[in-house]
Amino acid sequence: MRRPKYFTPTEVSLHNTLDDLWVSYLGKVYDLTPLVNEFKGDVLLKPIIECAGKDISHWFDPKKKDILTHIDPLTGCLKYYTPRGRFVHIPPPCPRTDWANDFGRPWWRGNRYEVGLLSAKTRWIRIINTLTSEEQKLEVCSEETLDEILQRYLRYNSHAASYTWKHNHVTLDMSKTLCENGIFDEDENFYQCRLDRDLFTESICLYFNDDLTEF
Incomplete structure (x- = not known):
């Protein structure tokens, strides 16, 4: 099997525009440019765009490989923890009929956007x-x-x-x-x-x- 390509944090940081947007998380590097193009103009892209070229591992639970969750103090329900604001594929805080949930896997699951590994050192x-x-x-x-x-x-x-x-x-x-x-x-x-x-x-x-x- 072909070895995955390793990237330095500096290399990832160079991909920080709307036309070329990479992030890293949990030791892997992802090219989210197709996602940005798909949702172009959507306000839910803002947290992702703000972190273009950066490591966003702090968004995730490393054991579950999923976005961090918390108990909403108002509803008592378990919800995704997104202090930067809700982003693409994160459900709204309350049930809504205008939110399409038929997108399949959320962008952070699977290897659809994976381009390589982030060097540990x-x-x-x-x-x-x-x-x-x-x-x-x-x-x-x-x-x-x-x-x-x-x-x-x-x-x-x-x-x-x-x-x-x-x-x-x-x-x-x-x-x-x-x-x-x-x-x-x-x-x-x-x-x-x-x-x-x-x-x-x-x-x-x-x-x-x-x-x-x-x-």
């Missing part, structure tokens, strides 16, 4: 091209393999696959993650020692193989 690495001496600093997902990091780097060098990737003169296994290759995330140690992690960013050196592979 991102990290920065430096990629140094030993042929040209050019250096790029990339924010990557800790869950990504070196092959997937290579895909991120292609925007800077379309021949990235024509290089041997090494760390401390050891050839890296491109099918494994940074940690699996012995490049550990030491952010916590830097924090405890009050060190600036930006001064100790791990580097990967690229050595040209002379085969001009291009994606």
Whole structure:
């Protein structure tokens, strides 16, 4: 099976317009642009639009994978808890004949809008091209393999696959993650020692193989 794509919170935050609206919740990333287009002009989109590009996990009960609920103090009934206001597919507080409930699954259930996973921890690495001496600093997902990091780097060098990737003169296994290759995330140690992690960013050196592979 094809591995799901991982996204950094920064990447999700870039999708924050009506024509390109993403959110993340409970560790997954969703493209809600089709939902926005379907309900264009509906006031019930407002809470979703306000959170475009953001993580909305706090809207959900992580165990039930559903919107948080509470007991309405006026009616004593169990209802969805929506402090930002009612949004698409949330029923009205009182029974109404003009509310259509034949939409099937609400948008937050299932994987209809899912585009990938949100990284639990991102990290920065430096990629140094030993042929040209050019250096790029990339924010990557800790869950990504070196092959997937290579895909991120292609925007800077379309021949990235024509290089041997090494760390401390050891050839890296491109099918494994940074940690699996012995490049550990030491952010916590830097924090405890009050060190600036930006001064100790791990580097990967690229050595040209002379085969001009291009994606």
